[in-house]
Amino acid sequence: MAKVVYKFGDDISTDIIYPGRFMATVLPTETPQYAFADNKDLNSMLVNGQIPKGSIIIAGKNFGCGSSREQAVSTIKGHELIIIAKNFARIFLQNSVNLGLNTITCPDIEADVDDEIEITENKVINKTKGKEFDIIPHPPARQAIIDAGGLINYTRKKLLEKV
Amino acid sequence: MGQTIVQKILAKATGRPSVEIGDVVEPNVNLAMSHENAALVINQFLEIYKGIGLAPKVWDPSKIAIIFDHRVPAESSKTATNQKKVRNFVAEQNITKFHDIRGDEMGICHQILPESGYVRPGYVVVGTDSHTTSHGALGAFSFGIGATEMASVWTLGTILNVQVPQTIKVVVNGTFNQFVLPKDLILYLIGQLTAEGANFRVIEFHGEAIRNMSTSGRLTICNMTVEAGATSGIVPPDEETINYLRNTAGVTDEIELINPDSDAEYEKIIEINASDLVPQIACPHTVDNVKPVENVAGVKINQIVVGSCTNGRLDDLEIAAKILKNKKIDKNVRMLVFPASGRIYKEAMKAGYLLDLMEAGAVIVNPGCGPCLGVHQGALGDGEVALSTTNRNFKGRMGNPNSEVYLSSPAVAAASAITGFITDPRELN
Numbered sequence: 001m002a003k004v005v006y007k008f009g010d011d012i013s014t015d016i017i018y019p020g021r022f023m024a025t026v027l028p029t030e031t032p033q034y035a036f037a038d039n040k041d042l043n044s045m046l047v048n049g050q051i052p053k054g055s056i057i058i059a060g061k062n063f064g065c066g067s068s069r070e071q072a073v074s075t076i077k078g079h080e081l082i083i084i085a086k087n088f089a090r091i092f093l094q095n096s097v098n099l100g101l102n103t104i105t106c107p108d109i110e111a112d113v114d115d116e117i118e119i120t121e122n123k124v125i126n127k128t129k130g131k132e133f134d135i136i137p138h139p140p141a142r143q144a145i146i147d148a149g150g151l152i153n154y155t156r157k158k159l160l161e162k163v
Numbered sequence: 164m165g166q167t168i169v170q171k172i173l174a175k176a177t178g179r180p181s182v183e184i185g186d187v188v189e190p191n192v193n194l195a196m197s198h199e200n201a202a203l204v205i206n207q208f209l210e211i212y213k214g215i216g217l218a219p220k221v222w223d224p225s226k227i228a229i230i231f232d233h234r235v236p237a238e239s240s241k242t243a244t245n246q247k248k249v250r251n252f253v254a255e256q257n258i259t260k261f262h263d264i265r266g267d268e269m270g271i272c273h274q275i276l277p278e279s280g281y282v283r284p285g286y287v288v289v290g291t292d293s294h295t296t297s298h299g300a301l302g303a304f305s306f307g308i309g310a311t312e313m314a315s316v317w318t319l320g321t322i323l324n325v326q327v328p329q330t331i332k333v334v335v336n337g338t339f340n341q342f343v344l345p346k347d348l349i350l351y352l353i354g355q356l357t358a359e360g361a362n363f364r365v366i367e368f369h370g371e372a373i374r375n376m377s378t379s380g381r382l383t384i385c386n387m388t389v390e391a392g393a394t395s396g397i398v399p400p401d402e403e404t405i406n407y408l409r410n411t412a413g414v415t416d417e418i419e420l421i422n423p424d425s426d427a428e429y430e431k432i433i434e435i436n437a438s439d440l441v442p443q444i445a446c447p448h449t450v451d452n453v454k455p456v457e458n459v460a461g462v463k464i465n466q467i468v469v470g471s472c473t474n475g476r477l478d479d480l481e482i483a484a485k486i487l488k489n490k491k492i493d494k495n496v497r498m499l500v501f502p503a504s505g506r507i508y509k510e511a512m513k514a515g516y517l518l519d520l521m522e523a524g525a526v527i528v529n530p531g532c533g534p535c536l537g538v539h540q541g542a543l544g545d546g547e548v549a550l551s552t553t554n555r556n557f558k559g560r561m562g563n564p565n566s567e568v569y570l571s572s573p574a575v576a577a578a579s580a581i582t583g584f585i586t587d588p589r590e591l592n
Binding site: 010011013015016019020021023024025026027038061062065066067068069070071073087089090091094095098099139140141142144145150151152154155156158159160162163 | 187199200202203206207210211212215217233234238239241242245290291292293295307308309310311312314315318319323324326358359362363392394449451536537538555557558559560562564
């Protein structure tokens with residue numbers, strides 16, 4: 001069980017998640033400080049540790065559209081948030097699989113800030129609203145990367161098979 | 164059932180006779196491009212090799228391109244240190260397609276790749292930049308990936324788990340009217356499709372208006388297909404592609420043209436008549452918020468930007484220079500021009516375009532990504548408005564969340580520079 005801490009609309013770009021002016025900062029250990037930097041409320045809650053790990057952000061369609069910058073994923077991953085969106089932009093979704101950020105595609109999701117959410121293998125259950133919504137699972141090939149613990153592990157394994 | 168161009172390219176890149184839409188494949192990569200974010204790719208690449216007793220070695224240094232463009236010359240010591248790290252790696256690994264901060268080789272990656280002959284029809288191209296879609300202009304399947312995925316490509320030479328995408332066919336017939344440019348076509352299309360309308364799909368361009376379009380214009384339209392969410396845009400290669408590769412890119416070896424079958428399967432077909440198009444504007448803060456210029460004419464502008472991987476090529480600078488020759492930019496506007504490469508900079512210099520633009524009051528900035536992504540040149544003040552030929556207008560994109568960015572063609576940008584407000588170039592004089 002986890003709580004919704006923030007709710008976004010559609011088309012949240014990587015410029016909103018991780019503004020371009022911080023792109024010289026690349027290391028996953030350093031990017032979390034700039035998460036949603038231009039959204040002062042959300043950024044200060046995250047940076048000041050007021051949001052527990054495992055909390056949920058709700059979003060509409062096309063979350064993570066725009067730039068391929070991987071910082072947009074590592075910055076959220078650093079705070080161990082879960083993103084439930086109606087759908088995700090392609091590169092962002094693949095980057096989240098590669099880095100192990102928990103992204104859940106749930107086209108009909110209804111949830112508001114402070115709602116209590118339970119996530120099962122194939123459903124998002126909104127306990128507060130008493131409703132449940134289907135998850136679109138990752139295709140097997142993408143799930144294999146998640147199961148390997150991310151793309152670095154997965155590639156390392158493939159490399160060792162080749163040599 | 165016939166095959167789309169991307170199906171054929173993926174079949175070739177996986178050594179199969181054909182692939183079906185939805186298949187998951189692991190194609191060989193012909194070209195792997197990064198810019199300054201190679202610093203992060205290097206970090207992830209070294210991570211892959213950690214603790215396995217193998218010396219980190221890229222799969223094929225001749226197939227990796229690294230082009231500094233996002234922050235050139237370095238705006239901070241942090242960037243300069245990242246660039247230094249990349250330079251050292253390039254030397255260690257013998258990466259040859261490296262473009263450093265030099266007037267004779269620098270430029271935006273999406274201009275350097277085509278003009279250097281690095282991209283060929285039928286190639287699989289990946290880049291750690293979302294606008295890698297651009298190179299579909301030359302008939303390649305070219306798409307953006309993240310840094311960790313690139314580290315995997317550097318290691319294995321393949322791109323893992325590519326699902327063969329659906330394709331949307333866009334047929335553009337008719338001819339463009341004066342002051343209506345490829346940028347107007349792609350803005351119009353994005354407005355129709357919406358920002359996620361082509362997510363996980365390829366957009367294949369057909370029709371006489373595409374056949375008659377220069378490679379520069381094709382790069383503009385393929386560049387912005389990602390703004391409708393597309394994995395890639397692609398133009399079936401033709402005579403124009405060959406002419407560009409031979410005469411501009413200096414390619415002398417054999418060029419193989421891969422084209423779609425006439426009975427290929429498309430998810431949908433969109434028809435557009437270029438003759439009906441008028442200049443378009445993408446309004447704040449999403450690229451799909453597109454309106455005809457007449458609906459936003461009169462909006463006051465503080466900064467005009469002409470350049471970028473979308474519209475920083477010679478024909479873009481030419482139309483801006485022609486509109487501004489012997490005119491003066493409005494006193495309340497600053498205009499920044501950044502050619503897409505050193506080569507284009509020199510050509511525009513020789514043709515007199517840069518002189519015309521400077522005499523009108525424009526500032527010519529060195530080739531690079533410039534103000535587009537708000538990193539180090541031409542940031543906007545609170546409450547200011549920009550009109551830009553770049554590709555994104557997201558909130559905060561030009562470095563200030565309290566500003567607004569409108570997107571247009573270079574013709575609209577130049578006309579608006581004269582008046583100080585958004586102006587239809589057809590209404591000048």
